[in-house]
Amino acid sequence: MSFDPSFVLAQLPDVLAAAGVTAAIWAAGAVLGVALGFAVAAARRFGPRPVGLLLRLCVELLRGSPFLVQLFLLYYGGPYLGLSLDPVPAGLLALSVYGAAYYSEIFRGGFAAVPPGHVEAAACLGFTRAQALFRVELPEMAVLVMPALVNMTILLLKETAVLSIITVPELTLAVSAIGSATYRFVEALFLLALLYWGLVEGCGALGRLAEARLSRYRAAAA
């Protein structure tokens, strides 16, 4: 095994461009996933019971089956239902929906963990239901769910690698292609692993920063 650093440097521009695609899909998938996940959690908490049960079933199915199978179902099965998507939109949609299932459970736990006494206290002080929601429940919940949100967002970053299987031109696909074209799998895959490792550890560090920033509300939420 001969490790050639100059080979790695020569591939860097292509690899960084693909890393940009990964980052963009990850960011879009996480934002859409959090928004959809929050909507699902809110609908399950405040919506009518049949809707809640249906959403619960969807969440359980999405959490119980592998992301790859969901991706195949959408990408190869979608056209039979009239939903023909290119790899990138299909990947983004699958990633967002998959993430939303997990995010919704995190938010559900967050809603449940806010002490009811705090909401009652707000009501006694004359807060409207909306004020109690936006000024008491949601801020307290944000503190409680932040570690889990960061965790899930990191998991979502790693799931983007799976999108290479339906030929989304992201990091894993680009680096595998370089490996196949040059037969230098060892260098290419080590570079790939290092890039993901750096991204994940960097994201983790940012998450800890955000937690520290939010911790001034922790006393109230605990």
Next chain:
Amino acid sequence: MTPDILALLVEAAGVTAALGAVSIGAGLLLGFAVSAALLSRRRPLRGPARLFVSFFRGVPLLVQLLLIYNVLPAVGVVLPGIAAAALGLTLCTAAYQAENLRGGFLAVPPGLVEAAEVAGMSALQRFWRVRAPIAFKLTLPALVGEAIMVLKASSLVSVVGVVELTRTAQDIAASTYRPLPVYAAAGALYVAVDWTLAGAGAALERRLRWGAA
């Protein structure tokens, strides 16, 4: 969805379950060793253990599998696909299980360990009779969750040439041009195995629910 296609899928689900069981079992053993190293007072043990956990939790499993499959032959180790798949899944899950077990060991009430010491138990007895069972019990829900993650993650091992549930579904979808029912059935099989596992885990948790801690 003919019965023989369903039979093929169920058979392939057996491969997935076997691969999952081996990886979860081996990963748990390795995870115990790594968690012991993580909690060790000796820095030469702690450092590599932290690096191991950080790497295998920080790199996508797909990339780990590609690395194992492509790099090991370059250093003269040629593994059959199924062994490479089991190795990749084991290393990855060991990192997660080690962190869970570390939390479990830290959560064992020190008073119980002291009481065991006062009662005359040796260090080894304290570990196997007091600390390990309590840590295992405390970690059980997380371990069941991890086992389910491993089963789902095993869908990726077709990249190293293993024909398991997802790969079988792919082959059937390609030959019958009916991807929708085939992938839906494969997904349902994963859900069925996961729910069975979760149910078994919950039953075990109820059985293990004893007194304090």
